[in-house]
Amino acid sequence: MSAPGSDPGLEVFLRHGGRLAAATLAFPNAPGPWLDLSTGINPRPWKGARATPVELARLPDPEAVAALEAAAARAFGVSPDRVAAVPGAEAGLRALPRLLGARSVAVVSPTYGGHAEAWRLAGARVETICADQIAATAAEAVVVVNPNNPDGARRDDIAAGDRWMIVDESFVETAPELSVATRAGGRLIVLRSFGKFYGLAGVRLGFIVAEPGLAARVSAQFGDWPVSAEAIAAGTSAYADAAWRERTFRRLFRDSARLDRMLTAAGFEVLGGTSLFRLTASPDAQSRFARLAEQGVLTRPFPEQPTWLRFGLPKTWPRLAAALEAL
């Protein structure tokens, strides 16, 4: 059972972005369709192979899963035996606590809430730490998102050690120089997401990069058909498309700079982010969230940070410009 929000207040929007059904309930007079800036997903998806009806009908062939993992491994710069495809980075990060068996974890915060939730559900003791406390914590595992969501903080000093170090690189395609995927192994585990940079979050595809034995245990946790025919079709082709990746990297950079200029002009302070989302501060952020929503623009507020709003990139600009001018 899922737990969709029945309360159309702000609460439902504090957990994750992308809650368009809840937004329609909460803001019934907003002009549609929604301009959804509440997530950090590329609004111009990779457009290529889709699964054929024949592929959707069959069980994915393990050779096709292996080819997907090999294409991803080439893009990550690692050997294929270190890569395990999972049905979304979220499912991957939620499998790790039980697979690793660590009883305590330190999550470098503030960050994406799914990590702490996953470890808590597995019965682990969870502490939140600042980045400069990584060396000092006694936790058996450390989780760091790099570059970080929502503030874009970048770590260039991540080192493998004798405790589990889980590096969530869901947004690293926007800053590929930060990736430690090539060093995954031993107790260093890297998590990668397909849907964000490639703009295909509905496909549900992610990867865990780890030493071969652990990668095999991750694969075994999901079984011989870990991802869908659609994920295989899109992922195998998209990871092989280096030209698209390079072009998109540059376009996102330009677009996020343009977004910064618009947000600054509208009175937001841009605190940081990646080229897939920008984090802002403004004293009246929660009422701005509501006024933007009334105009059909959904952004992302944060619990315990009432001055923050996060903006994803729009596919087109005029509507966002108009909504910001009307603030």
Added chain:
Amino acid sequence: MSAPGSDPGLEVFLRHGGRLAAATLAFPNAPGPWLDLSTGINPRPWKGARATPVELARLPDPEAVAALEAAAARAFGVSPDRVAAVPGAEAGLRALPRLLGARSVAVVSPTYGGHAEAWRLAGARVETICADQIAATAAEAVVVVNPNNPDGARRDDIAAGDRWMIVDESFVETAPELSVATRAGGRLIVLRSFGKFYGLAGVRLGFIVAEPGLAARVSAQFGDWPVSAEAIAAGTSAYADAAWRERTFRRLFRDSARLDRMLTAAGFEVLGGTSLFRLTASPDAQSRFARLAEQGVLTRPFPEQPTWLRFGLPKTWPRLAAALEAL
């Protein structure tokens, strides 16, 4: 990492059906395309809604996941708070050992090998038992597939009790009177598969039916976006299509009777099965497997049962008829 078979011998076909790439390696002279009878998947899939490009690009809205679970719950005859969507029945059954924490399991055998493998990987003690040993076993959990794969054995005496009882109903749409989904709760857990009866195994969609607290824990194990946009589009529509379900139930029954007649005429003894697959015995089954494969017809042999071959339904009949006549 997946482990595709590099050995093109019989070994690779003993684990699971559907290994067409391995079959092409092992039987390079077989006329293509393969007639794949190695799985129990309906060869005439439900044809309807596919995910739109917009849905593939976005994170699935939790309300859409809830609507899928509600449609499945109506088809199963249970309340939606007992239903958790998972990215394939396989991923569901592999999550259960760690979620339940049982240290020993009895698997009613012979049956689908994934269950024993999943429990072994989670560190549980695994015993295989006959159906009449269910009451006597001391294991903390029992797994029974009903109707059973590969022999079609049917249990109409499944009872909840004070140990975990996991009923894998992956093929129960072919014998809906056997389902105990409406009694799921307490320690009785039911596993359902979308892809087999609906003929869309590449979509990766399954469900766990359990008491609401456990269903919520299963959902939390996979996170807020447990299944793909494609799974949501197909599943939500297909489960609501009672007319298709009824028509397909009858067609599969007719087709499996026709298959039985052909197999019997070709000298196979039909041991049982469901209307999605038929289990046969013949003294020279392994050489028949090879001779059928040389004609491009892939069937399913079994480890430790050298006289068995399992046949799925063909989409069209002439090619199977010719291959059987040439045996």
